[in-house]
Amino acid sequence: MKLILLGPPGAGKGTQAKMLMDRFGIPQISTGDILRAAVKEGTPMGVKAKSHMDAGGLVPDEVVVGIVRERLQKSDCVKGFILDGFPRTLPQADALNESLVELGKDLDAVVSLEVDVEALVERLTGRRTCRDCGRGYHIKFDPPAVEGKCDVCAGVLFQRDDDQEETIRRRLDVYNDQTSPLVAYYRDADVLVVIDGMQEMKVVQDQILKSLQAD
Ligand code: ADP
Ligand code: ADP
Numbered sequence: 001m002k003l004i005l006l007g008p009p010g011a012g013k014g015t016q017a018k019m020l021m022d023r024f025g026i027p028q029i030s031t032g033d034i035l036r037a038a039v040k041e042g043t044p045m046g047v048k049a050k051s052h053m054d055a056g057g058l059v060p061d062e063v064v065v066g067i068v069r070e071r072l073q074k075s076d077c078v079k080g081f082i083l084d085g086f087p088r089t090l091p092q093a094d095a096l097n098e099s100l101v102e103l104g105k106d107l108d109a110v111v112s113l114e115v116d117v118e119a120l121v122e123r124l125t126g127r128r129t130c131r132d133c134g135r136g137y138h139i140k141f142d143p144p145a146v147e148g149k150c151d152v153c154a155g156v157l158f159q160r161d162d163d164q165e166e167t168i169r170r171r172l173d174v175y176n177d178q179t180s181p182l183v184a185y186y187r188d189a190d191v192l193v194v195i196d197g198m199q200e201m202k203v204v205q206d207q208i209l210k211s212l213q214a215d
């Protein structure tokens with residue numbers, strides 16, 4: 001299964017990707033996670049990416065395209081992969097097509113999650129993430145059993161620096177300007193599946209699975 005999860009920040013891409021990863025036994029490739037790890041480690045790429053991420057802008061195409069190109073060549077991608085947060089621009093989508101042709105792979109589907117702006121802001125301001133295993137939570141919609149502590153591994157939950165309202169609004173503008181044209185791009189390529197992301201996580205999950213079986 002080779003999938004892209006498309007949608008604005010807070011649409012539920014990471015949440016759905018983790019469920020699909022367990023279900024299909026294929027890796028989630030989150031450019032956001034890879035970039036945050038590079039920032040934390042202080043690698044040259046992380047140093048380059050940090051200012052863009054802090055400002056809520058996009059990291060330059062050549063950086064993220066390089067990350068994904070390398071990642072797709074790893075052996076765990078043989079059975080498939082879930083791209084979460086990539087591509088985010090038309091040049092990234094074109095570069096991905098080239099990589100897939102080189103690797104002899106075809107996309108099965110691009111799942112677009114649609115969520116209202118105010119719901120996105122509420123989701124992002126309440127988002128928490130486990131420092132150790134990366135599982136996501138929401139203080140209202142998906143709280144952990146013990147406040148501030150991961151149910152799975154007891155790791156400490158943190159709030160991302162860019163999940164502050166001002167940066168969130170900026171990220172949503174960037175999505176509208178630079179990423180939303182990808183919906184039409186993949187519709188034209190006949191691989192787009194649109195899902196109402198306003199529904200409960202479990203319902204969204206069932207609808208994604210159903211749409212993939214129907215393919
Ligand atoms: P969210 O899940 O809230 O949409 P991500 O974790 O996917 O956020 O991304 C966080 C930040 O990392 C983005 O705001 C951007 O700065 C950078 N980033 C992630 N993926 C890409 C990409 N494909 N192209 C450019 N920048 C990216
Ligand atoms: P993205 O990766 O698209 O930025 P996330 O998967 O991180 O989005 O979800 C953003 C926040 O919204 C998280 O706190 C998550 O727990 C919550 N969330 C995800 N899906 C739903 C949903 N269907 N209903 C309510 N909250 C959700």
Ligand code: ZN
Pocket residue numbers: 130131132133134135150151152153154155
């Ligand atoms: Zn954890």
